[in-house]
Amino acid sequence: MSNNLIDISDAAQRLGVTIATLRRWDASGKLKSVRTFGNHRRYRLDEIETLVNQVEAVAPVQLNAFIYCRVSTKKQQESGNLQRQQERLIQYCKENHYNIVTIYEEVASGLNDNRRELTKMFRNLNDVE
Structure with missing residues (x-):
């Protein structure tokens, strides 16, 4: 050994x-x-x-992933922060062999509980494995 x-x-x-x-x-x-x-x-x-x-x-298992991207302000979105975040998450999924099911993105404060896209993503979790 x-x-x-x-x-x-x-x-x-x-x-x-x-x-x-x-x-x-x-x-x-x-x-x-x-x-x-x-x-x-x-x-x-x-x-x-x-x-x-x-x-x-063992046969490889295809893992599914949702991507959720969020910035707090419209200014952050306009400066490309949301797009860069999305690109990095997509790259991570590709490198780790995740199948991207849906990408959710929004401009909303992290302190705000009313984040529509996050809520929509959670509702859709049962639709995939």
């Missing part, structure tokens, strides 16, 4: 999951980390490769 260790970000990238997922797996015992003297998580490369091979053997 190889004792080559990799850091948490490398392990997450190889497995195609988030760092938070690896932390949950560590807490639940699904994948145990080795702790450094600085208390950083390291993972055995052979265990990661075994998991990668198991994941590749």
